[in-house]
Amino acid sequence: MTKGAPHVVIVGVGFGGLSAARALAGAPVRITLIDRRNHHLFQPLLYQVATAGLSPSEIAQPIRSIVRGQANTSVLLAEVTGVDADARTVLLGDRRIAYDHLMLATGARHAYFGHDEWEAHAPGLKRIEDATEIRRRILTAFEAAESMDDPAARRSLLTFVVVGGGPTGVELAGAIVELARRALAADFRAIDPRQTRVVLVEAGERVLPAFPESLSAAAHRALERLGVEVRLGTPVTDVDADSVRIGGVLIATRTIIWAAGVAASPAARWLGVAGDRSGRIVVAPDLTVPGRPEIFAIGDTASIAGRDGRPLPGVAPVAKQQGRHVAAAIRLRLAGRPAPPFRYRHFGNMATIGRKAAVADFGRIRLSGLPAWLLWGAAHVYFLIGFRNRLAVVLNWLWAYATFQNGSRLITGSTIKNR
Amino acid sequence: MTKGAPHVVIVGVGFGGLSAARALAGAPVRITLIDRRNHHLFQPLLYQVATAGLSPSEIAQPIRSIVRGQANTSVLLAEVTGVDADARTVLLGDRRIAYDHLMLATGARHAYFGHDEWEAHAPGLKRIEDATEIRRRILTAFEAAESMDDPAARRSLLTFVVVGGGPTGVELAGAIVELARRALAADFRAIDPRQTRVVLVEAGERVLPAFPESLSAAAHRALERLGVEVRLGTPVTDVDADSVRIGGVLIATRTIIWAAGVAASPAARWLGVAGDRSGRIVVAPDLTVPGRPEIFAIGDTASIAGRDGRPLPGVAPVAKQQGRHVAAAIRLRLAGRPAPPFRYRHFGNMATIGRKAAVADFGRIRLSGLPAWLLWGAAHVYFLIGFRNRLAVVLNWLWAYATFQNGSRLITGSTIKNR
Numbered sequence A, B: 001m002t003k004g005a006p007h008v009v010i011v012g013v014g015f016g017g018l019s020a021a022r023a024l025a026g027a028p029v030r031i032t033l034i035d036r037r038n039h040h041l042f043q044p045l046l047y048q049v050a051t052a053g054l055s056p057s058e059i060a061q062p063i064r065s066i067v068r069g070q071a072n073t074s075v076l077l078a079e080v081t082g083v084d085a086d087a088r089t090v091l092l093g094d095r096r097i098a099y100d101h102l103m104l105a106t107g108a109r110h111a112y113f114g115h116d117e118w119e120a121h122a123p124g125l126k127r128i129e130d131a132t133e134i135r136r137r138i139l140t141a142f143e144a145a146e147s148m149d150d151p152a153a154r155r156s157l158l159t160f161v162v163v164g165g166g167p168t169g170v171e172l173a174g175a176i177v178e179l180a181r182r183a184l185a186a187d188f189r190a191i192d193p194r195q196t197r198v199v200l201v202e203a204g205e206r207v208l209p210a211f212p213e214s215l216s217a218a219a220h221r222a223l224e225r226l227g228v229e230v231r232l233g234t235p236v237t238d239v240d241a242d243s244v245r246i247g248g249v250l251i252a253t254r255t256i257i258w259a260a261g262v263a264a265s266p267a268a269r270w271l272g273v274a275g276d277r278s279g280r281i282v283v284a285p286d287l288t289v290p291g292r293p294e295i296f297a298i299g300d301t302a303s304i305a306g307r308d309g310r311p312l313p314g315v316a317p318v319a320k321q322q323g324r325h326v327a328a329a330i331r332l333r334l335a336g337r338p339a340p341p342f343r344y345r346h347f348g349n350m351a352t353i354g355r356k357a358a359v360a361d362f363g364r365i366r367l368s369g370l371p372a373w374l375l376w377g378a379a380h381v382y383f384l385i386g387f388r389n390r391l392a393v394v395l396n397w398l399w400a401y402a403t404f405q406n407g408s409r410l411i412t413g414s415t416i417k418n419r
Helices: A016-025 A042-050 A129-148 A151-157 A167-183 A213-226 A267-271 A316-334 A369-383 A390-403 B014-022 B043-050 B128-146 B151-156 B165-185 B213-226 B265-273 B316-336 B369-383 B390-403
Strands: A007-011 A030-035 A039-041 A058-060 A074-078 A081-082 A090-094 A093-100 A101-104 A108-110 A159-163 A197-202 A228-232 A237-240 A241-245 A249-252 A255-259 A263-264 A292-297 A349-353 A359-364 A365-368 B007-011 B030-035 B039-041 B060-062 B074-077 B080-085 B089-093 B095-098 B101-104 B106-109 B159-163 B197-202 B228-232 B236-240 B243-246 B249-252 B255-258 B262-264 B292-297 B350-354 B357-362 B363-366
Touching: A007 A016, A016 A030, A042 A129, A042 A369, A074 B128, A081 A267, A101 A316, A129 A151, A129 A167, A129 A255, A129 B074, A151 A159, A151 A249, A151 B213, A159 A167, A159 A249, A167 A197, A167 A213, A167 A228, A167 A349, A213 A228, A213 A349, A213 A359, A213 A365, A241 B357, A267 A292, A349 A369, A359 A369, A365 A369, B007 B014, B007 B316, B014 B030, B014 B316, B043 B128, B043 B165, B043 B369, B060 B101, B080 B265, B101 B316, B128 B151, B128 B165, B128 B255, B151 B249, B159 B165, B159 B249, B165 B197, B165 B213, B165 B228, B165 B350, B213 B350, B213 B357, B213 B363, B265 B292, B350 B369, B357 B369, B363 B369
Parallel strands: A007 A030, A007 A101, A030 A074, A101 A292, A159 A197, A159 A255, A197 A228, B007 B030, B007 B101, B030 B074, B101 B292, B159 B197, B159 B255, B197 B228
Antiparallel strands: A039 A058, A081 A090, A090 A093, A108 A263, A237 A241, A241 A249, A349 A359, A359 A365, B039 B060, B080 B089, B089 B095, B106 B262, B236 B243, B243 B249, B350 B357, B357 B363
C-alpha cells in the first residue's frame, strides 16, 4: 500500500465505523479513523455500568488496540467541526484532512423535544461519563436517604424515574430495582432499600414498541413482577430538580434518567443537506449522501427505509451491516464496478428485564422469560468477542448472579455534600 | 447491643479506620464510620489504575458491603468539618454527631512545600479520581504527540516526569515506561512510543530512602535497565504547564506527576492541638491525643516514634496495626482495664519496579529482582483478600503479563480539544 492510495476517512468509531474499518483491512486504501474518544464502546451493556454491574473498562476498548494489526489504518483523536464537501476535506478546528471517500458514522444523542433544560436533571445514557454520572446519582440518592429524617424527602430520594420504554429504559428500570432490592438490601441501617420505587414512563401505548405486542405484554408483566411501576400513554410534561410531571401527575423524585428520543449528531448540518425529523441524513439506497457520491452516512447518522417502508431503527446490527456494505462498495468502486443498494437483513431483537427475564423476537420464533434471558446472555458474550474483557464480563455476571452483589458500586467524580 | 451502648465514631475508612472497625465487630459498642467517599481504597495498587493496568473497581470496595454483616456498625457518607472536643461531638456542617470514643483516621494528602500552585500541573495520587485524571493525562499526551508535527513539542509530550523517589514514584515511573514501550508500542503510526522519556526525580541521595542502601541501589539499577532516567540529589525548584525545573536543569514536559511530600489532613486543626512538621497529631504512646483520652489518632493522621526513635512511616501496616490496637484499647477500657502502649511490629517493606523486578526488605532477608517481584505479587493478592475482585485482579495481571497489554486504557472525563 502506497502513500498514493485512496484516502478513506471514517468519522466516528461506533459499531458502524468500526465494522467498515475492519472490512477494509487489506484493501488498497489508506484509512483514517477520527473520533473524539479513544475508545470504542459496547453500548448495549452501558446500562450495566450505570447500575454498577460492570465497570467501564469491561465494555470499552481503545480504538488503537482494535486496529493495531491493520497496517492501512491510522487513528486520530480529534473533534470534527465541519466538512468542506467541495474541497473534499474534513475540518478539525484549524486543521484540515483531505479525503477521497468519507464515511460519516457519528451516532446520536438524546433528544429532549425542545426542552434542553431538562438534561441537567434527567441525563441520558450514551457515553462512559454518562454512565458513571448516573451511577453516582443513583448511589448518592441511597446515601442521602440513609441520613435523611424527613419521610417525604426520604421517599423522594428513594424514587427513581426512567423516561422511555424502549430497550434501554426497560433494562435500566429492571437493573435499578434489582440493585435496590438485592445488592443494597442489607447495606443500610436507617432505610430499607427494598422500599425503593422505580417508575418507568412511556408516552406510547406499550413498552418495547419495536417488538410484537405479545412480547411487549410479556416484558410489561416481567417488569411488574420485579416491582417496576409502568406508566403508559403519558408523556412527560415537566422535569426539574426534584420532580417530574407526567400528564396530570407530579412524582417527587431526585433521580430521573432519560432514555427517550434520539437526535442525530450534526453531520447533516456539516454538509448543508436535509435531515429527517431527528436530524439524520436521508441517504440514497447505496447509503451515499444525495449529490455527493463520495460521502456515505451510516448508522444513527443516516435515515433509510427498510423493506416495509419504515425507517430502519437505530440499533447496532443496522450500523454494522451498513459499515460492511460501504466497505464493500468502496472496494467495488476501486475495481470500477457499481455498488448494489443496501439491504438490511433483520435477524432479531432482544431486550432484557432483570436477571432472569428477557424477550427475544426472531420473526416466527418469539421467546420470553428465562430462555430468552439465556439467549440474551449468550448473544452478548458472543458479541463482546474481540473485547479483551469478555472473560472478566462473564465472571462479573456469574459473580453477580450467584451473590446478588453489584461489584462496581463506586461513587466518583464529586465529593459528597453535607445536607 | 442496645441503643445505650457507648458510641465509637471513626472518621476515615482507610486501612486504619477499617481495621479498627473490623476489630470491634461484636463488641458492646455502636460504631459509626464516617467518610467522604463510599469506598475503601486499596491504595498500594492505585498507581496501576493511573497507568491503565487495573480499573478502579478492582481496587475499591463499597464501605457498606465490607461491614454489611457487622450489626453494631453503620456508615455515614459525609464530610467532617470539625470536632467540638469539649462537647464530644463531631461536626458535619450543620449536623452534629455525639461520640464516646473518637478515632481520627483521616489520612494524608500530598504536600507541595508551599507551592500549592504546582498541584494543577503536577497532580498527586491519593484518590480514584486522581488516578483516572493521571491516566487521562498520560494517554492524552501520546494522542497529542501522534498528531503533532513539531519535533520539540512532540518530545515534550513524550517526556514524563515523576517527582519523588519513594515507592509510589518508583512504581509509577516503572509502570509508565512499560506502558509506553510494551502496551502502546505498536499502536501509533506517526510516533514511536518506545522513544518515551521517563524521568524520576528525587531530592535525596537515593531512591527508596526507607530501604537499606543495597536495595536502593538494586532498585536504581532495575529502573535504569527499564529505561527510566533517575536524577538524584536535585529538588524541584519550579513547575509549570510545560516544564519542570530541577536544580539548574529545565526539562520540557507536558506530564508531571507528584509523588513527594505528605501533608496530614486537618485533624490537628479540628482539635486545636500541635501537629508535627507534616501536620500530623503527635499522639501519646497509647495513640490518644494529649489531654483527650477519648480521642485517638492513627495512621497518617498521627505522629509517633518507633523503637528506633524515628517517627513511624505512613504505610498501610502501621495504620492497620494502630487500628487494631485502638480497638483492643477500647475493649479493655470497657472492661475497666488500662490499655498498653502501641508497639509497631515491622514485618518488611516492598516496592516493585515494572513487571519483573522488585525489592523486599525483611531485616536480615533482603530480596531483589524476580524473587522479590513474585513475593510482591503474592503479598498483594493476599492483602486484596476481602476485595471481591481478587480474582479479576489476578486475571488482569496474568493477561497483562502474557500479552503486554494494558487493558484499562480509557480516556474519560474530558473531550479532546483540537490543537
